[in-house]
Structures are given as C-alpha cells and as structure tokens.
Amino acid sequence: MPGPHSYDQPTGGPRRHERNQTAARRTALTVHTIADIAAGFLGLWILLYLLEANSANVFVEFVHGTADWLAWWSQDIFTMDTEGLRVLLNYGLPAVLYLLIGHGIAARVSRA
Numbered sequence: 001m002p003g004p005h006s007y008d009q010p011t012g013g014p015r016r017h018e019r020n021q022t023a024a025r026r027t028a029l030t031v032h033t034i035a036d037i038a039a040g041f042l043g044l045w046i047l048l049y050l051l052e053a054n055s056a057n058v059f060v061e062f063v064h065g066t067a068d069w070l071a072w073w074s075q076d077i078f079t080m081d082t083e084g085l086r087v088l089l090n091y092g093l094p095a096v097l098y099l100l101i102g103h104g105i106a107a108r109v110s111r112a
Helices: 013-050 058-070 083-111
Strands: none
Touching (some): 013 058, 058 083
C-alpha cells in the first residue's frame, strides 16, 4: 500500500556507506598530508643546516622557526659533540615519528 512514507530505497542505503567511505578517505588524506608537511619542514631544516644556509635569510628563518615549533619536545634528546649529527638526530627523530604515526592513523582511518 503506497503512501507518503514509502521509499524505494531502505534507510541509509548504499549512498550513506559511500559518503562515509569518502569522508574517511578525505580525513585519512588530511592526516597523511599534515604528517608529510611536518616531516618535510623538519627534513628541510636539517638539509639547510647541514648545507650551512644563510641563517639571516627570511626563508631559512621561517623553516628553522617552524622546525623548532614542530620539534620542541625532542630538543636535546641527543647531546653529541658534533653539531651536525645533533641537529640530524634531534630533528630527524620527530620527522620519522610524525611520518610513522601520521601514516598509521591515516591507514587506520581509511580502513574504517
């Protein structure tokens, strides 16, 4: 008996599932991208430092400031005498962790 409340598709249906998958993929991509950008800034600072870039340059200052902000928690974990190795380890550790954690979360979200 057709009436005002009869529908051709069951509630929710495949469209809801597709929307949920699309939202999960977008969220995973966002997390993945943020982790990549954070690791990229840290890696770029390591490279600029090891290549002895001009620290008075605005771009170098920006990258250094961003890397310091991202790696505040890992500063002075490693205290070796070789300055280049110290920078590599103190900024490389958070870069690797951001990649591992960010990509892990993104994979988990996209599977959900």
